Each structure stands twice: as C-alpha cells, then as structure tokens.
Amino acid sequence: RKEVEQDPGPFNVPEGATVAFNCTYSNSASQSFFWYRQDCRKEPKLLMSVYSSGNEDGRFTAQLNRASQYISLLIRDSKLSDSATYLCVVDTGFQKLVFGTGTRLLVSP
Amino acid sequence: ETGVTQSPTHLIKTRGQQVTLRCSSQSGHNTVSWYQQALGQGPQFIFQYYREEENGRGNFPPRFSGLQFPNYSSELNVNALELDDSALYLCASSLDGDPETQYFGPGTRLLVL
Numbered sequence: 001r002k003e004v005e006q007d008p009g010p011f012n013v014p015e016g017a018t019v020a021f022n023c024t025y026s027n028s029a030s031q032s033f034f035w036y037r038q039d040c041r042k043e044p045k046l047l048m049s050v051y052s053s054g055n056e057d058g059r060f061t062a063q064l065n066r067a068s069q070y071i072s073l074l075i076r077d078s079k080l081s082d083s084a085t086y087l088c089v090v091d092t093g094f095q096k097l098v099f100g101t102g103t104r105l106l107v108s109p
Numbered sequence: 110e111t112g113v114t115q116s117p118t119h120l121i122k123t124r125g126q127q128v129t130l131r132c133s134s135q136s137g138h139n140t141v142s143w144y145q146q147a148l149g150q151g152p153q154f155i156f157q158y159y160r161e162e163e164n165g166r167g168n169f170p171p172r173f174s175g176l177q178f179p180n181y182s183s184e185l186n187v188n189a190l191e192l193d194d195s196a197l198y199l200c201a202s203s204l205d206g207d208p209e210t211q212y213f214g215p216g217t218r219l220l221v222l
Contacts, residue, residue, distance in 0.1 A: 004151075008149075032208060034208065042215070043213035043214060043215050044152065044199070044213050045212075045213070046209070046212075091208050096157075096167060097142070098154065099144075099151030099153070100151050101150055102151050
C-alpha cells in the first residue's frame with residue numbers, strides 16, 4: 001500500500017464548478033499535512049496546510065480526518081487558472097515529506 | 110519567485126556516468142531537501158541536509174550522495190547513472206526543516222541515455 005494515495009484524475013470541470021479531491025495516508029503517526037499545487041513543468045508550490053480543525057483560504061477549503069486517515073481539498077467557483085496538478089503531502093515526522101502522485105485538474109471555459 | 114536556484118536546468122548523461130547537481134537555498138534558510146520526480150509521479154524524498162549534516166534519508170541507494178556547504182548551498186551527486194535515474198531533481202530549502210517554510214527550486218531535468 002502506498003503511503004499517500006490520490007486519484008490521479010484528470011478531473012475535467014467547467015468554470016464556476018466546485019470540485020473536491022481526496023487523499024488517504026497510511027502512517028497513523030503522521031504529524032502534518034499539506035496540499036501543494038504543481039503547474040506543468042514547474043516546481044511544486046505550497047497551497048495550504050491542513051489542520052485538524054479544517055482551514056479555508058478564499059475559494060479553497062482543506063479538511064483532515066485523523067480517524068479515517070483522510071485529507072480533502074475543496075475548490076469552489078473554479079477558475080481556468082486553477083488547472084494544475086494538486087499534490088497531497090504528509091509529514092511523517094522523520095524529516096521526510098511524502099508526496100502523493102497528484103490529482104490533475106482541468107478547468108474548461 | 111522564491112530565492113531557491115538550481116543548476117544546471119537540463120542535463121543529458123549516459124549510463125554509468127556520474128552527475129553533480131547544485132542548489133542555492135533561500136536567504137535565511139539552513140536546511141535543504143532533495144527530491145526526485147519521475148514523469149507522472151509525485152516527488153520522492155532523497156535526503157535532507159541540516160547545518161552541513163545529513164538529517165534524514167529516503168529509500169535511495171548509496172550512489173545518491175550529497176553535501177551541504179557553510180553557506181547552506183547543497184550538491185546532489187549520483188554515481189553509476191542508470192536509465193531509471195532520468196527525472197526532475199528538485200531541491201527545497203527551509204528554516205530548521207519546517208515544511209511550512211519550505212520552497213522548491215525550479216529543478217534540474219536529467220536524462221540518462
């Protein structure tokens with residue numbers, strides 16, 4: 001079983017749609033969780049951290065369910081510029097970030 | 110734009126050769142982590158350097174080695190290159206290894222023929 005699992009997609013949605021990505025992780029001792037965004041042929045960039053209480057940044061909402069070892073990212077009112085690969089990332093606490101394979105999002109006009 | 114830079118941007122090598130990739134960390138950062146990203150995959154952690162010492166290593170063979178210098182810049186060395194080493198190599202700098210301060214460089218694309 002992979003340490004971090006994501007649906008690779010692609011998710012094809014129209015502008016203005018709401019889309020949700022899910023991610024599961026296997027190490028129950030994992031301490032911190034993140035969503036990164038990676039544009040084609042570019043480096044990953046931190047989108048947001050994920051806290052147990054959930055957190056929101058504009059159109060983006062991230063949630064963590066430790067009991068189910070499950071992380072989610074919700075994007076509301078999708079924009080063309082949201083088209084990218086979204087990487088779920090888990091900090092196992094051993095100076096090691098574990099990345100999922102990423103979920104590709106394509107937003108169309 | 111982050112302050113993390115990497116060189117070279119692209120590199121072509123043949124099997125069995127050795128390669129050195131370089132990374133300059135963002136000002137004020139003392140930790141550098143290296144990742145390998147194969148096509149269609151997420152980045153995989155190779156190792157981390159903190160204040161010139163290796164501070165954590167992923168599941169990579171010993172032919173992957175590194176250094177960190179007093180100015181916190183870093184090198185990744187790969188010996189005896191294999192075809193499967195073809196990938197994007199990313200370095201990321203952070204303050205004291207805190208992932209919330211981590212920024213990635215643009216990467217070096219390595220092709221092994």
